[in-house]
Amino acid sequence: MYLLDLQGVSKIYGSVKALQGIDLTVARGEWLAIMGPSGSGKTTMMNIIGCMDKPSEGKVLLGGVDISAESARNLTTVRREKIGLIFQQFHLINYLTALENVMVAQYYHSMPDEQEALQALARVGLSDRAKHLPAQLSGGEQQRVCIARALINYPMLVLADEPTGNLDEANEGIVIDIFRKLHDEGSTIIVVTHDPEVAEEAQRTVILEHGRIARIVENRKGGQEAKV
Amino acid sequence: MRNGVLNKVIAMFWRLVRGALFRQKRKMLMIAFTVALGASLATAMLNVMLDVGDKVNRELKTYGANINVIPKEASLLDDLYGVSEGRGVSDRHLRESELGRLKTIFWAFNIVDFTPYLNAEARMSGLDEAVRVVGTWFAHREDLPTGESLDTGMRNMKSWWSIEGDWLSDGDTDAAMVGGLLADRAGLAAGDAVVLESAGARRELTVKGIFEAGSAEDERIYVPLSVAQEMTGRPGLVSSVEVSALTTPDNELSRRAAQNPKSLSVKEWETWYCTAYVSAICYQIEEVLTDAVAKPIRQVAESEGTILEKTKLLMLLITILSLAGAALGISNLVTAGVMERSREIGLLKAIGAGNAPVSWLILTEILITGAVGGAAGYFAGLGFAQIIGRTVFDAAINIKPMVIPLVAILVFLVILAGCIPSIRLLLSLRPAEVLHGR
Numbered sequence: 156m157y158l159l160d161l162q163g164v165s166k167i168y169g170s171v172k173a174l175q176g177i178d179l180t181v182a183r184g185e186w187l188a189i190m191g192p193s194g195s196g197k198t199t200m201m202n203i204i205g206c207m208d209k210p211s212e213g214k215v216l217l218g219g220v221d222i223s224a225e226s227a228r229n230l231t232t233v234r235r236e237k238i239g240l241i242f243q244q245f246h247l248i249n250y251l252t253a254l255e256n257v258m259v260a261q262y263y264h265s266m267p268d269e270q271e272a273l274q275a276l277a278r279v280g281l282s283d284r285a286k287h288l289p290a291q292l293s294g295g296e297q298q299r300v301c302i303a304r305a306l307i308n309y310p311m312l313v314l315a316d317e318p319t320g321n322l323d324e325a326n327e328g329i330v331i332d333i334f335r336k337l338h339d340e341g342s343t344i345i346v347v348t349h350d351p352e353v354a355e356e357a358q359r360t361v362i363l364e365h366g367r368i369a370r371i372v373e374n375r376k377g378g379q380e381a382k383v
Numbered sequence: 384m385r386n387g388v389l390n391k392v393i394a395m396f397w398r399l400v401r402g403a404l405f406r407q408k409r410k411m412l413m414i415a416f417t418v419a420l421g422a423s424l425a426t427a428m429l430n431v432m433l434d435v436g437d438k439v440n441r442e443l444k445t446y447g448a449n450i451n452v453i454p455k456e457a458s459l460l461d462d463l464y465g466v467s468e469g470r471g472v473s474d475r476h477l478r479e480s481e482l483g484r485l486k487t488i489f490w491a492f493n494i495v496d497f498t499p500y501l502n503a504e505a506r507m508s509g510l511d512e513a514v515r516v517v518g519t520w521f522a523h524r525e526d527l528p529t530g531e532s533l534d535t536g537m538r539n540m541k542s543w544w545s546i547e548g549d550w551l552s553d554g555d556t557d558a559a560m561v562g563g564l565l566a567d568r569a570g571l572a573a574g575d576a577v578v579l580e581s582a583g584a585r586r587e588l589t590v591k592g593i594f595e596a597g598s599a600e601d602e603r604i605y606v607p608l609s610v611a612q613e614m615t616g617r618p619g620l621v622s623s624v625e626v627s628a629l630t631t632p633d634n635e636l637s638r639r640a641a642q643n644p645k646s647l648s649v650k651e652w653e654t655w656y657c658t659a660y661v662s663a664i665c666y667q668i669e670e671v672l673t674d675a676v677a678k679p680i681r682q683v684a685e686s687e688g689t690i691l692e693k694t695k696l697l698m699l700l701i702t703i704l705s706l707a708g709a710a711l712g713i714s715n716l717v718t719a720g721v722m723e724r725s726r727e728i729g730l731l732k733a734i735g736a737g738n739a740p741v742s743w744l745i746l747t748e749i750l751i752t753g754a755v756g757g758a759a760g761y762f763a764g765l766g767f768a769q770i771i772g773r774t775v776f777d778a779a780i781n782i783k784p785m786v787i788p789l790v791a792i793l794v795f796l797v798i799l800a801g802c803i804p805s806i807r808l809l810l811s812l813r814p815a816e817v818l819h820g821r
Contacts, residue, residue, distance in 0.1 A: 198819055207733060207815035228737065235735020246730045246818060250402035258395060263736040266388050267395040304734070 156219055158183045158312060158343050159204065164213035164223075166199050166366075173199040175366045177213070181312075186334070186344045188354035188374075191363030197347045198316065200363065204345060205238055205314045206230040218311055235264050239305030243317035245297040247289040253300045254285040257307050264308040275303040279333055295326025302333055306342075313337060315346045319353055331356055396744070403748050407720060411752045414716050418756030419763060421709025421797060426764025426790050428702040431771050432695050433783045436631070438776040439691050448497075448540055448625035448680060449687065450665055452477065455674045457622075476501075476620035479608070481672050483527045485626065488667035493629040493659050496539045498523070499621035501611040505581035507604070509569045515603045516579060518611020518621075521551045537605070540627055541596065548573030548592035553607050558591040562601035566593045579604070581614045626668065626677070630661040632688030637662050641679075706797050713801025717749055721805040721812075728809060729817030738810050745809060749802055750795070757794035761787065 159181040166174040174196045181187050191197050202208035203215060206222060209230070215223040222233055234240070247256045257272040276285050279299035289297055298318060305313055315334075319327040331353065334344055346357060354360045360372040404411055454475035477499070485494050501518040520536035527533055538550050551560050559579075561571055571577060575590045588606065595601065612618045633641075637660035640647055644666060647655060656663055665677035721728065731741050765782060772780035 202815040202819075205733075205815075207813070207818075231732065231735055231737050234733065240733055242818060244818075246726060246733075248402070248727055248730070250406040251398065255395075255398055255402075259399070259731070260734045262392065262395040262399075263731065263734060263740065267391050 160216040162214040164210045167211045184341045186338045186357040188357035188360040189347045190354050195363040196366040201347045206234045237311040239310035239313045241305045241315035241318050243320040245301045249289050257304045260304045260307050275307045279303045313344045414752045415756030417712035418753045419760035421706050422757045422760025423764035424705035426761050427767035428698045429786045430768040432698040434780045448627045450626040452624040452677045484671040486527045496535045496627040498536045499624045502622045503615045505579040508578035518608040545595040546592045559588040560592045560605040562603050563595040564601040631659045710797045710801040717805040725817045729814040733814035753798040
């Protein structure tokens with residue numbers, strides 16, 4: 156059984172067809188990249204997979220459960236329980252420390268646990284920056300806090316939207332390394348990106364054009380290299 | 384174990400609240416200021432409104448009596464034939480010695496002033512027709528049966544009279560005060576002598592003061608009560624008593640009681656008797672004075688009630704408008720705050736926060752801010768109330784403790800009402816839209 160199964164998914168905004176008849180499956184533990192030019196439907200697809208939007212047509216099965224017809228309240232629960240979101244803009248709460256930003260996700264999931272949050276920060280190499288406010292962290296460090304927050308509740312699926320879009324090369328490398336490590340540990344990762352080098356790290360790359368899947372590329376580097 | 388979990392959850396909740404409060408200091412200060420403004424006006428108006436009854440009543444008391452007490456038979460003739468003076472009427476009298484009992488009734492504290500009148504007809508030098516001579520107390524110290532004493536009389540009750548010369552004192556047994564119209568006709572001025580003849584008795588008096596009352600009293604001569612009693616040969620008797628009492632505006636119960644107290648049930652009767660309705664005070668006066676009938680001077684009593692009701696209504700409207708203004712201010716500020724924080728709220732929703740927890744978070748922030756503003760507004764309102772009291776009534780406003788819960792409830796409701804638009808906006812925020820700027 157696939158972890159994620161999109162069956163004929165379409166999203167229509169008035170006269171604009173953002174997604175048209177998308178059929179896609181993602182296996183557990185797979186690392187998938189989604190690429191495409193602006194307006195190709197990447198963000199719409201991410202929103203639907205991330206339970207932040209619903210398809211106009213088709214089915215989305217996550218862990219075998221059809222979530223395409225769920226209420227907004229149930230989708231919130233699915234997001235909380237099963238999905239870890241990583242954003243290009245980091246979206247950290249600027250009046251909370253790095254540690255507290257991670258604990259917020261715990262707070263809305265179950266209960267805040269400082270030790271566990273510190274461990275999550277340690278996993279992304281930020282144990283010494285736990286008490287810093289976002290404004291005191293570099294872009295790369297903020298993105299790592301965002302990753303720690305996404306991972307803190309052990310999600311079924313890690314969904315990253317342009318995770319390296321705002322980072323320099325050095326920080327991009329650090330983030331990619333973290334994804335590799337996650338993949339090695341068995342996490343399922345979907346990365347939406349513009350960057351071919353980031354996409355190559357994944358096992359497969361889905362190329363979207365005009366709301367349709369133009370092609371799916373099996374990457375040599377992705378997965379295999381990480382496993383070596 | 385469960386307590387530990389709860390403590391961690393509560394601690395995180397307060398971290399979020401505290402962070403938001405300190406991060407948005409200026410906005411929160413503006414909200415607190417808006418709430419403080421509304422709360423201060425509500426506090427001032429409610430305190431004044433609850434205390435204004437006595438204050439307005441006391442102000443109105445300076446414009447005269449609201450109860451007239453006459454002998455029972457005189458009242459009967461007045462009711463049947465509209466005869467208030469003349470043979471058979473002027474024969475009936477009240478006893479001066481009983482007047483102190485007015486301050487022993489259930490609502491004794493509400494009896495502010497009273498003064499007796501003894502009417503007589505006399506011929507005055509320089510005029511052909513008879514004139515009305517009225518004996519009264521001017522500034523009388525009455526020793527009460529309770530052992531206390533009361534300063535009362537015309538000087539208190541006719542404070543609006545315009546006097547040329549001086550007021551009489553009760554010891555001025557060889558002086559009189561003459562009404563302005565009568566003085567003009569007789570060509571009298573302060574300091575002149577006037578001779579009064581009544582029932583064969585002749586009395587020479589000095590005009591100590593000439594007054595303008597703007598009523599039938601301007602045709603009369605006022606003398607100390609003892610002089611009138613001597614002239615009429617009725618020692619210790621009075622024709623009527625005017626009473627100035629603080630009263631509660633009439634309602635349906637008091638109107639029914641005024642018609643017939645026996646028509647009330649026992650419970651209604653107790654309520655009526657223990658409320659300072661003018662009819663209840665009249666009833667209690669009749670209980671202590673022998674063969675007396677106390678009648679409200681309706682136009683005064685009802686005007687007082689109307690003025691009081693309208694004053695209270697005005698204050699209530701100001702309170703409601705100020706709170707509505709505060710609610711609108713809060714609404715704008717909180718909505719602007721939610722719009723500014725839409726990404727943060729969108730993020731919380733994206734990582735799994737439901738609408739209710741996020742709404743509670745925002746509400747808690749605003750309620751804490753509102754509580755601070757409300758407390759500051761309450762104390763400022765106490766100051767405003769005193770300013771209003773000193774300026775309008777020349778007296779301090781009594782602070783009513785019941786205003787505290789009232790203002791607290793009103794502030795709470797105003798904050799809730801003010802938060803409704805922002806909560807609606809918050810509920811409509813979709814994480815996908817705010818996080819991707821769409």
